[in-house]
Amino acid sequence: MHLTSVPAYRMLQTHHAEASHWHMRDLFARDPNRASAFSLEAAGLYLDYSKNRITRNTVELLCDLARECGVETQRGALFNGAKINTTEHRAVLHTALRAPRGKPQIIKGTDINSEIHAVLDQIARFTENVRSEQWRGCSGESITDVVNIGIGGSDLGPKMACQALRTYSHPRLKLHFISNVDGHDLNTLLPQLDARTTLFIVASKTFTTVETMMNAQSARAWFLTQGNSEADLAKHFVAVSTNADAVKTFGIDPKNMFPFWDWVGGRYSIWSAIGLPLALAIGIEKFREFLAGAHAMDQHFCNAPLEQNMPVLLALIGIWNRNFFGNTSISIAPYHQYLQQFPAYLQQLEMESNGKRVGADGSILPHATCPILWGDVGTNGQHAYFQLLHQGTDVVPVDFIAALKPAHALPGHHAMLLANCFAQSEALMLGKNADEGRSELQAQGKPKAETEALLPHKIFPGNRPSNTILLNELTPASLGALIALYEHKTFVQGLVWGINSFDQWGVELGKVLAKNIHAELTGTSAPQKHDGSTNTLIARAKAIFMYCGTELSDSGTLSSTD
Numbered sequence: 396m397h398l399t400s401v402p403a404y405r406m407l408q409t410h411h412a413e414a415s416h417w418h419m420r421d422l423f424a425r426d427p428n429r430a431s432a433f434s435l436e437a438a439g440l441y442l443d444y445s446k447n448r449i450t451r452n453t454v455e456l457l458c459d460l461a462r463e464c465g466v467e468t469q470r471g472a473l474f475n476g477a478k479i480n481t482t483e484h485r486a487v488l489h490t491a492l493r494a495p496r497g498k499p500q501i502i503k504g505t506d507i508n509s510e511i512h513a514v515l516d517q518i519a520r521f522t523e524n525v526r527s528e529q530w531r532g533c534s535g536e537s538i539t540d541v542v543n544i545g546i547g548g549s550d551l552g553p554k555m556a557c558q559a560l561r562t563y564s565h566p567r568l569k570l571h572f573i574s575n576v577d578g579h580d581l582n583t584l585l586p587q588l589d590a591r592t593t594l595f596i597v598a599s600k601t602f603t604t605v606e607t608m609m610n611a612q613s614a615r616a617w618f619l620t621q622g623n624s625e626a627d628l629a630k631h632f633v634a635v636s637t638n639a640d641a642v643k644t645f646g647i648d649p650k651n652m653f654p655f656w657d658w659v660g661g662r663y664s665i666w667s668a669i670g671l672p673l674a675l676a677i678g679i680e681k682f683r684e685f686l687a688g689a690h691a692m693d694q695h696f697c698n699a700p701l702e703q704n705m706p707v708l709l710a711l712i713g714i715w716n717r718n719f720f721g722n723t724s725i726s727i728a729p730y731h732q733y734l735q736q737f738p739a740y741l742q743q744l745e746m747e748s749n750g751k752r753v754g755a756d757g758s759i760l761p762h763a764t765c766p767i768l769w770g771d772v773g774t775n776g777q778h779a780y781f782q783l784l785h786q787g788t789d790v791v792p793v794d795f796i797a798a799l800k801p802a803h804a805l806p807g808h809h810a811m812l813l814a815n816c817f818a819q820s821e822a823l824m825l826g827k828n829a830d831e832g833r834s835e836l837q838a839q840g841k842p843k844a845e846t847e848a849l850l851p852h853k854i855f856p857g858n859r860p861s862n863t864i865l866l867n868e869l870t871p872a873s874l875g876a877l878i879a880l881y882e883h884k885t886f887v888q889g890l891v892w893g894i895n896s897f898d899q900w901g902v903e904l905g906k907v908l909a910k911n912i913h914a915e916l917t918g919t920s921a922p923q924k925h926d927g928s929t930n931t932l933i934a935r936a937k938a939i940f941m942y943c944g945t946e947l948s949d950s951g952t953l954s955s956t957d
């Protein structure tokens with residue numbers, strides 16, 4: 396049954412007809428307890444969702460909707476390892492990766508809890524060795540630079556988390572992330588590295604992803620040009636993958652491979668060995684705290700009633716904004732410089748999971764699904780696109796995220812940062828009406844005619860929704876809980892929309908799409924008949940290679956013909 400046929404959906408439609416006339420300014424004025432009624436704490440996080448166009452009745456109806464869409468049953472199926480990724484016939488068990496040791500979970504006759512903890516122990520041994528300088532490069536020098544080569548789910552998570560938790564980073568280790576097949580990425584980094592003190596992590600679930608393989612081959616070739624031999628590779632290249640054969644073929648010693656499993660989706664893999672760069676940076680104890688923080692959110696998600704369930708409420712507020720108010724995008728505004736990569740991380744999590752127009756049952760969905768997610772850190776965004784958030788023609792709900800305690804001691808900054816964060820959500824909610832705008836202009840001594848001419852520009856409609864998520868401090872545990880919060884939010888929204896949130900056929904398409912054109916560009920295949928535009932683009936690229944006296948070799952690298 397589609398969302399639009401569910402009884403609670405119809406009730407919500409009727410309710411929305413009324414809600415569309417509300418202004419949050421009035422809702423706050425009428426209900427002094429609104430902030431406590433629409434806020435909750437879980438796993439060390441505080442969520443205030445009171446600045447939304449909701450009443451208690453809205454929340455009740457939305458929770459009915461979640462119930463009628465099977466959220467409670469499917470939540471159990473997720474944790475129990477049912478094959479809820481139906482198009483790939485896979486279980487979805489990233490939550491098992493953060494379960495404590497000693498809680499057996501049998502999947503296909505194997506206790507995955509002991510497998511998971513065996514890999515965690517392998518990560519512990521390796522990271523402690525690198526950090527304590529017992530693992531040294533081929534010339535006996537300690538490792539100073541770690542380069543993670545991976546893309547998408549094998550890049551965004553560790554990159555975001557290493558930046559978020561940089562306060563906890565080992566002082567000797569510099570972390571680098573190479574993802575783009577664009578050679579400018581790797582080519583900029585390599586001259587900064589000393590091959591004798593660099594460790595490359597080739598991170599790829601499949602170990603077939605073209606970008607990662609090409610970057611890994613180039614890094615390997617560079618390493619060998621730096622006076623090192625094939626035998627030296629073992630001290631400088633490790634792999635994270637589910638594909639042991641391909642890792643071996645690449646030339647990485649299977650002893651230096653950290654495995655994970657097909658039931659871990661790429662964008663949910665930070666908790667697995669894909670988190671190796673993070674474990675190297677912050678150490679295994681802090682990495683375990685990161686897992687424990689996520690586990691605390693899992694426990695909350697599993698056990699709390701829907702009405703007091705943080706991921707469920709965050710998801711349902713999103714459904715209310717998307718499917719009833721028609722808001723097409725959501726902005727993420729972390730007021731923490733170290734969370735700069737968080738919007739990009741969530742972009743993949745939400746848009747790759749739920750950016751789909753077909754339901755899990757294969758039917759075309761008659762309703763909207765995932766909104767476009769975007770954003771940047773505060774206060775930077777305030778000096779750029781916040782204009783549109785306040786006065787643009789589209790209403791864009793915002794998630795504000797802030798830590799109450801900073802990780803620095805510079806006086807004054809943090810109070811100023813938080814003041815901005817809270818002031819923005821207040822202004823978006825309250826707006827400024829004509830009377831207020833007029834009095835403000837009059838108080839500035841503007842003449843009457845100028846006041847009236849300026850007034851329309853000074854009016855802010857307000858009633859613009861936002862959530863505020865507060866962390867006491869940005870720690871491994873609170874970051875773990877924050878990521879898990881959004882993972883479960885995404886899962887719940889997928890259930891309400893009737894989507895399989897765990898496949899990504901659009902991404903798979905991208906992996907094969909370039910193959911034909913690449914063969915034509917490199918001359919290994921005769922030009923094919925494309926559309927006129929694509930033919931012209933290919934011809935222009937080929938012409939410029941010839942003009943520059945360069946050609947693309949079979950391996951796809953640009954080489955001089957001289």
Ligand code: G6Q
Nearest residue numbers: 547548549599600601604661662
């Ligand atoms: C994530 C996606 C995608 C994937 C990358 C890298 O959920 O499937 O982003 O992570 O395409 O894939 P590999 O890890 O297999 O190289």
